[in-house]
Amino acid sequence: MGRTGRLTRPQEFKRVFDNGRKIHGRFFAVFVCPNEREESRLGLAISRRSAGNAIRRNLIKRQARQSFRMATGSGSQRVDVVLIAKAIGQTASRAALYQDLTFLWNRVNPC
RNA sequence: AGAGCAGGCCAGACAGUCGCUCCGUCUUCGGGCGGAGAGGAAAGUCCGGGCUCCACGGAUCAGGGCGCCAGGUAACGCCUGGGGGGUGCGAGCCUACGGAAAGUGCCACAGAAAAGAUACCGCCGAAGCGCCGCAAGGCGCUGGCAAGGGUGAAAUGGUGCGGUAAGAGCGCACCGCGCUGUCGGCAACGGCAGUGGCAGGGUAAACCCCGCCCGGAGCAAGACCGAAUAGGGGAGCACGUCGCCUCAAAACGACACGUGUGAUCCGCACGGCUCCCGGGUUGGUCGCUAGAGUGCAACGGCGACGUUGCAUCGAGAUGCAUGACUGUCCGCGACAGAACCCGGCUUAUCGGCCCGCUCUACGU
Numbered sequence: 001m002g003r004t005g006r007l008t009r010p011q012e013f014k015r016v017f018d019n020g021r022k023i024h025g026r027f028f029a030v031f032v033c034p035n036e037r038e039e040s041r042l043g044l045a046i047s048r049r050s051a052g053n054a055i056r057r058n059l060i061k062r063q064a065r066q067s068f069r070m071a072t073g074s075g076s077q078r079v080d081v082v083l084i085a086k087a088i089g090q091t092a093s094r095a096a097l098y099q100d101l102t103f104l105w106n107r108v109n110p111c
Numbered sequence: 112a113g114a115g116c117a118g119g120c121c122a123g124a125c126a127g128u129c130g131c132u133c134c135g136u137c138u139u140c141g142g143g144c145g146g147a148g149a150g151g152a153a154a155g156u157c158c159g160g161g162c163u164c165c166a167c168g169g170a171u172c173a174g175g176g177c178g179c180c181a182g183g184u185a186a187c188g189c190c191u192g193g194g195g196g197g198u199g200c201g202a203g204c205c206u207a208c209g210g211a212a213a214g215u216g217c218c219a220c221a222g223a224a225a226a227g228a229u230a231c232c233g234c235c236g237a238a239g240c241g242c243c244g245c246a247a248g249g250c251g252c253u254g255g256c257a258a259g260g261g262u263g264a265a266a267u268g269g270u271g272c273g274g275u276a277a278g279a280g281c282g283c284a285c286c287g288c289g290c291u292g293u294c295g296g297c298a299a300c301g302g303c304a305g306u307g308g309c310a311g312g313g314u315a316a317a318c319c320c321c322g323c324c325c326g327g328a329g330c331a332a333g334a335c336c337g338a339a340u341a342g343g344g345g346a347g348c349a350c351g352u353c354g355c356c357u358c359a360a361a362a363c364g365a366c367a368c369g370u371g372u373g374a375u376c377c378g379c380a381c382g383g384c385u386c387c388c389g390g391g392u393u394g395g396u397c398g399c400u401a402g403a404g405u406g407c408a409a410c411g412g413c414g415a416c417g418u419u420g421c422a423u424c425g426a427g428a429u430g431c432a433u434g435a436c437u438g439u440c441c442g443c444g445a446c447a448g449a450a451c452c453c454g455g456c457u458u459a460u461c462g463g464c465c466c467g468c469u470c471u472a473c474g475u
Contacts, residue, residue, distance in 0.1 A: 013430090044430065054154090054448055062131085062434045069130070070435090098435080 013043055016082045023107050025100045027092055031082045042068045046085040060085060063098055071105030 020031035035041065044061055051057035064083055083104075092100075 046430095055446095058431095058448060059434085061431090066130075066435055094435095 012041075012080070013045070013082060016043065016080050020080075020082070023104060025104045027086055027088060027097055027100045028104060029084045029086065030104050031084075033080045035080045040068075041080045043080070043082040045082055051085060059094070060097065063094070064101060067098060067101040067105060071102065 016031045016033045020033035023030050023032065042065065044064060046057055046060055046064075051060055068081070068083075
């Protein structure tokens with residue numbers, strides 16, 4: 001997943017928030033919106049406040065990208081997704097976070 | 112061996128698969144190959160510098176910081192060495208450590224008294240006066256004293272002897288303190304000798320005094336390219352006076368006013384300024400990592416550190432790169448993620464290693 005696979009501009013985030021469908025997990029929430037591109041794109045909205053500290057913030061972002069890349073393989077529809085972290089994820093274990101992320105991507109994919 | 116002190120270092124290791132960022136290289140432009148990729152604190156943003164832009168002519172006044180001495184350094188509030196004080200059996204550790212005989216303030220409670228002070232409980236009855244007595248003497252008053260008790264964190268130096276009516280640096284010895292001289296030391300300071308009878312409570316992380324230092328803002332600094340807008344609306348202040356010229360004005364000059372230069376005054380620059388509302392742009396490149404760099408050696412220095420030589424290049428992202436899974440091993444892994452860059456300080460931190468030293472016990 002290179003730079004083109006990510007949402008970077010404020011307008012792009014705004015488009016997904018305004019037009020997207022919302023799905024809740026235990027530690028995260030996602031907005032999903034179909035796009036007309038050749039690949040799916042991921043945007044991350046993980047504040048330092050919801051993550052705990054800078055280390056956990058980086059960890060969560062890495063896990064999110066990793067799991068997103070694994071989940072959106074070939075065959076699924078192209079979408080733009082924005083992932084939002086909830087504050088209760090501060091104390092969650094790595095495995096629990098990863099499990100929740102995988103669950104969310106499975107909910108995103110079938111559509 | 113046990114207990115402890117000081118300094119330095121490490122921050123799970125190895126292998127495989129799939130991915131991320133940057134650089135190099137090849138390319139059929141899909142990508143392939145090779146290399147590199149967070150910390151000792153990257154943190155708090157508390158100091159000091161570099162760098163960038165703004166200001167930069169002088170004087171005065173604010174304001175802030177520092178504070179034993181010497182050295183190191185680009186610089187520091189840091190570091191090294193030394194001195195004084197405190198503390199520990201010791202190795203060591205701690206120390207905002209200039210001035211309280213410039214001025215002002217404050218010192219709760221207790222206490223007689225908290226600063227040019229005082230006499231609560233006490234001690235004395237020598238001297239003077241009075242009374243009693245033949246006398247020795249006794250009693251009282253005028254008074255003398257600050258040793259002892261008691262209060263306190265702190266009460267005009269401490270201990271001892273002499274002295275005295277009782278006492279007192281009143282005298283003497285030692286200690287403390289001040290001054291003088293001398294010796295050692297670059298100095299802070301220390302040793303020794305003499306001398307003074309004792310200066311004078313504490314507090315300056317209270318004001319203050321003395322000495323030294325200090326422009327402002329920060330990489331969202333700043334530079335360039337491109338796009339967009341061609342400067343919208345409202346409110347307030349100012350738009351003045353004089354001179355020259357003229358029919359009158361403009362221009363010019365002086366003053367005034369406003370803005371900028373931390374403040375003030377002079378000087379200088381600019382000529383509209385300030386506030387509110389609304390709209391547009393908030394893309395890319397550079398800055399951006401080779402530097403007070405790192406490693407080793409030699410030399411100088413007690414040391415911090417410096418000089419020289421050789422070798423070496425070790426992150427540069429921009430919604431922000433190191434992860435996930437599997438296997439093996441061990442003492443089962445803490446605190447924690449670069450954002451312009453360095454030097455420090457402070458705070459967080461599972462555990463382990465190395466070197467030196469101290470104390471205690473035992474053996475040779």
